[in-house]
Amino acid sequence: MRLHLCTVGRLRAGPERALVSDYLDRLGKTGRALSLGPVFEHEVEDKRGGGMAAEGELLSRAVPAGAVLCVLDERGKVMSSPDFAAQLAKWRDGGRQDAAFVIGGADGIDPALRARADLAISFGAMVWPHMLVRVMLAEQLYRAATILSGSPYHRV
Numbered sequence: 001m002r003l004h005l006c007t008v009g010r011l012r013a014g015p016e017r018a019l020v021s022d023y024l025d026r027l028g029k030t031g032r033a034l035s036l037g038p039v040f041e042h043e044v045e046d047k048r049g050g051g052m053a054a055e056g057e058l059l060s061r062a063v064p065a066g067a068v069l070c071v072l073d074e075r076g077k078v079m080s081s082p083d084f085a086a087q088l089a090k091w092r093d094g095g096r097q098d099a100a101f102v103i104g105g106a107d108g109i110d111p112a113l114r115a116r117a118d119l120a121i122s123f124g125a126m127v128w129p130h131m132l133v134r135v136m137l138a139e140q141l142y143r144a145a146t147i148l149s150g151s152p153y154h155r156v
């Protein structure tokens, strides 16, 4: 199952870029034997100041047809890492070819896009900057792959 990170804004060279790249590299290696990956990053930018609706349209276009749509939203479902790993495996074993993870911009995710989501995941009730959410998502995807592969990275 291919994994897509659909995000607003370019993550330029710096600590967040380094962390995202590191976790996605590791995910690529661990996920190969699990049919998780490759991972694609789709960064969208609305240069016309169209706000959340315009970003929502660009993000929608970045989501492949037929993909599982998972949005990141502080009002979403709080999951344990093993439950997240199990959910990924369920989608993969159910024959889904693509899973897209959408992180909104400064104003959040357009309600029309959010309404179409198969799942909304929360990293807690606090609001995080979208660049940090990208790092956290990349780490949780890598962690999920290690859980599914039985590697000792995840400990409870």
Ligand SMILES: C[S@@+](CC[C@H](N)C(=O)[O-])C[C@H]1O[C@@H](n2cnc3c(N)ncnc32)[C@H](O)[C@@H]1O
Pocket: 071, 072, 073, 074, 075, 102, 103, 104, 105, 106, 107, 108, 109, 121, 122, 123, 124, 125, 126, 127, 128, 129, 130, 133
């Ligand atoms: C700065 S936040 C936008 C907050 C905005 N006020 C809203 O209502 O969504 C940017 C994006 O980061 C993600 N995000 C921020 N905090 C999050 C959390 N606790 N859990 C999951 N995603 C979060 C969401 O995708 C959000 O659209």
